[in-house]
Amino acid sequence: MAIDQDMETGENRLKEDIRETLIQHGVNGTCKKTKxxxxxxxxxxxVAVCGSFEFGSCVGFSSPTQSAIREELELSLAEYSLFGSILTFGAMIGAITSGAIADxxxxxxxxxxxxxxxxxxxxxIYFAKGALPLDIGRLSMGYGMGVFSYVVPVFIAEIAPKNLRGGLTTVNQLMICCGVSLAFVIGTVLxxxxxxxxxxxxxFILLLxxxxxxxxxxxxxxxxxxxQFEAALQQLRGKDADxxxxxxxxxxxxxTLEKLPKAKMLDLFQRRYWRSVMIGVGLMVIxxxxxxxxxxxxVSQTFESAGFPANVGTITYACLxxxxxxxxxxxxxxxxxxxLLLVSGSGLVFGCILAGTSFYLKANELASTVSPLLAVTGILVYIGSFSIGMGATPWVIMSEIFPINVKGVAGSLATLVNWFGAWAVSFTFNFLMSWSTYGTFILYTVINVLxxxxxxxxVPETKGRTLEQIQAAINNS
Structure with a gap:
C-alpha cells in the first residue's frame, strides 16, 4: 500500500510538473508569441493604411474647396469639373500599372x-496659380490613389495571419472613409x-x-x-514562433506557380484563372x-432634390x-x-427602393410631408449597407483569391474595372437623375439584385483559410 501510494504520489507530482511546464512554455509562450x-x-x-487615409484625403479635397478655388483662381464650372474628375483618370492609369510596380x-x-x-x-495644388497646375497636381494624386487602392489591401492580406486577415484588410476601407470625412470637416475651417x-x-508618416x-x-x-522571406515571416509571427x-x-x-509561364493580361482568360478573375472583377462591377x-x-444635391436639408444629411452620412x-x-x-456581402446587398436594394419611392411620390406630388424623410432614410440605409460590406469586402476578397503569379495583372484589371465604374457612375448620375429621379434608383435596385x-x-467564403487553401478551393470547385 505504501509503495502504491508513493507511486501514485510520484505520478501526480510528475503530472503536475508536466502541466506547469506546458503552461509556462506553451500557454505563456503562446501569449508572448501572439503579442x-x-x-x-x-x-x-x-503604416500601410496611411496610404488608405491619403486616398480618402485626395477624394475629399474637392468637395469643401470648390467655391474658394473657383473664386480665387477665377475658374469656370467646366474648369473646376475637369479638376475634380481628372482624379479618376489618374487613378485608372495607376490601376493599370499598380500590379506591375508591386510585382x-x-x-x-x-x-x-x-x-x-x-x-x-x-x-x-498648393502653389497653383491657374487651372493647369491644379489639373497636373490632381492627376498626380489620382495616380498615387490608383496604386494605393491595389497595393495596400494586397500587402495586408499577405502579411496577416489567416484569422486576422479579413478584419485588418477592412481597415483599408475604414481609413479611406476617415480620410474623406476629415477632409470634409476641416475643409470648412481651413x-x-x-x-x-x-x-x-x-x-510622410507612410514613408517613415x-x-x-x-x-x-x-x-x-x-x-x-x-x-529574407524567412526573416520577414519570423518577424511577423514572433521570434519564438514555429x-x-x-x-x-x-x-x-x-x-508550383513558378513553373508556369509569366502571366500576361490575356492569360487571365485561361481556364485555370477564369473563376478567380470572374469573382474579382464581378465584385468590382457590383x-x-x-x-x-x-x-x-x-449626396448634398440628392438630399436637396428630395427636399431635405443638405448639411444635416451630409454630416449624418459622413458619421454613419x-x-x-x-x-x-x-x-x-x-x-x-x-x-456580410449578402446582408450588404440586401440593404442596398432596400435603400434604393425607399429612395426611389420617395422620388416617385415627389414627382407625382403625393405624401409631400413623408417623401423627404423617406428619401433620407433610404440614402442612409444605402450608405450604411454599403459601408458594412460592399465597400470593403470586394477589396478583401480581391486580395485573397488571385494566384500570386497573376496577382499583379489580375489585381490591375480588377482595380481598373473599379475605377472605370467609379467614373461611369459619377459621370452618368446627373444625366440619369435628369431623366428620372425614381427611375435612377429603380435601375440601381435591379443591379444590386443581380x-x-x-x-x-x-463567391466563396475565404474566412479562416490561408491564401494557398483559398486557391485550392477555387481551382477544385
Missing part, C-alpha cells in the same frame, strides 16, 4: 512610389491651400514607417530571396455599378459611414465575407 506577432502585424498594417519593386516599393506621386500632386498641406501628413516594417514574405519568396509549416506551404505553392459613387459624390465601416471591420473575421444573385452563386 509579438500582433505588434508587428498591427504596426505594419497601420517588380515590391509592395513597400509600390507604396513609396504612390506616396511620392501624392506629395508631388499636393505641392502642385483655406484650400492649407488643406492641401494637410494631405502631405499621411504620406516603411523603414521599420518587413516586406511581404510571399513577394520575397517569389523573388527568390529565401533568407513558422516551418506556414513557410513550407508558401514555398511549395510558389514553386460594387461600383450599384450606384455608390453617383450617390456619394452628389465611418461608424458602420468600423463595425464591418470587426465582423469581417467573425461573420465571414459572404454573409449582385446578390452573383454573390450567392459564385
Amino acid at each position: 509579438e506577432s500582433l505588434w508587428v502585424v498591427y504596426f505594419s498594417t497601420f 517588380s519593386i515590391g509592395r513597400k516599393g509600390a507604396m513609396r512610389v504612390s506616396a511620392i506621386f501624392c506629395i508631388a500632386g499636393w505641392l502642385a 483655406t484650400w491651400r492649407t488643406l492641401a498641406l494637410t494631405g502631405l501628413v499621411p504620406c 514607417g516603411l523603414f521599420f516594417i518587413p516586406e511581404s514574405p510571399r513577394w520575397l519568396e517569389k523573388m527568390g530571396r529565401h533568407e 513558422i516551418s509549416q506556414e513557410a513550407e506551404e508558401i514555398k511549395e505553392y510558389i514553386e 460594387q461600383q455599378f450599384g450606384g455608390i459613387n453617383g450617390i456619394c459624390f452628389y 459611414q465611418v461608424v458602420v465601416t468600423a463595425l464591418g471591420a470587426v465582423l469581417m473575421d467573425k461573420a465571414g465575407r459572404r454573409p 449582385g446578390i444573385l452573383f454573390i450567392a452563386m459564385f
Whole structure:
C-alpha cells in the first residue's frame, strides 16, 4: 500500500510538473508569441493604411474647396469639373500599372512610389496659380490613389495571419472613409491651400514607417530571396514562433506557380484563372455599378432634390459611414465575407427602393410631408449597407483569391474595372437623375439584385483559410 501510494504520489507530482511546464512554455509562450506577432502585424498594417487615409484625403479635397478655388483662381464650372474628375483618370492609369510596380519593386516599393506621386500632386495644388497646375497636381494624386487602392489591401492580406486577415484588410476601407470625412470637416475651417498641406501628413508618416516594417514574405519568396522571406515571416509571427509549416506551404505553392509561364493580361482568360478573375472583377462591377459613387459624390444635391436639408444629411452620412465601416471591420473575421456581402446587398436594394419611392411620390406630388424623410432614410440605409460590406469586402476578397503569379495583372484589371465604374457612375448620375429621379434608383435596385444573385452563386467564403487553401478551393470547385 505504501509503495502504491508513493507511486501514485510520484505520478501526480510528475503530472503536475508536466502541466506547469506546458503552461509556462506553451500557454505563456503562446501569449508572448501572439503579442509579438500582433505588434508587428498591427504596426505594419497601420503604416500601410496611411496610404488608405491619403486616398480618402485626395477624394475629399474637392468637395469643401470648390467655391474658394473657383473664386480665387477665377475658374469656370467646366474648369473646376475637369479638376475634380481628372482624379479618376489618374487613378485608372495607376490601376493599370499598380500590379506591375508591386510585382517588380515590391509592395513597400509600390507604396513609396504612390506616396511620392501624392506629395508631388499636393505641392502642385498648393502653389497653383491657374487651372493647369491644379489639373497636373490632381492627376498626380489620382495616380498615387490608383496604386494605393491595389497595393495596400494586397500587402495586408499577405502579411496577416489567416484569422486576422479579413478584419485588418477592412481597415483599408475604414481609413479611406476617415480620410474623406476629415477632409470634409476641416475643409470648412481651413483655406484650400492649407488643406492641401494637410494631405502631405499621411504620406510622410507612410514613408517613415516603411523603414521599420518587413516586406511581404510571399513577394520575397517569389523573388527568390529565401533568407529574407524567412526573416520577414519570423518577424511577423514572433521570434519564438514555429513558422516551418506556414513557410513550407508558401514555398511549395510558389514553386508550383513558378513553373508556369509569366502571366500576361490575356492569360487571365485561361481556364485555370477564369473563376478567380470572374469573382474579382464581378465584385468590382457590383460594387461600383450599384450606384455608390453617383450617390456619394452628389449626396448634398440628392438630399436637396428630395427636399431635405443638405448639411444635416451630409454630416449624418459622413458619421454613419465611418461608424458602420468600423463595425464591418470587426465582423469581417467573425461573420465571414459572404454573409456580410449578402446582408450588404440586401440593404442596398432596400435603400434604393425607399429612395426611389420617395422620388416617385415627389414627382407625382403625393405624401409631400413623408417623401423627404423617406428619401433620407433610404440614402442612409444605402450608405450604411454599403459601408458594412460592399465597400470593403470586394477589396478583401480581391486580395485573397488571385494566384500570386497573376496577382499583379489580375489585381490591375480588377482595380481598373473599379475605377472605370467609379467614373461611369459619377459621370452618368446627373444625366440619369435628369431623366428620372425614381427611375435612377429603380435601375440601381435591379443591379444590386443581380449582385446578390452573383454573390450567392459564385463567391466563396475565404474566412479562416490561408491564401494557398483559398486557391485550392477555387481551382477544385
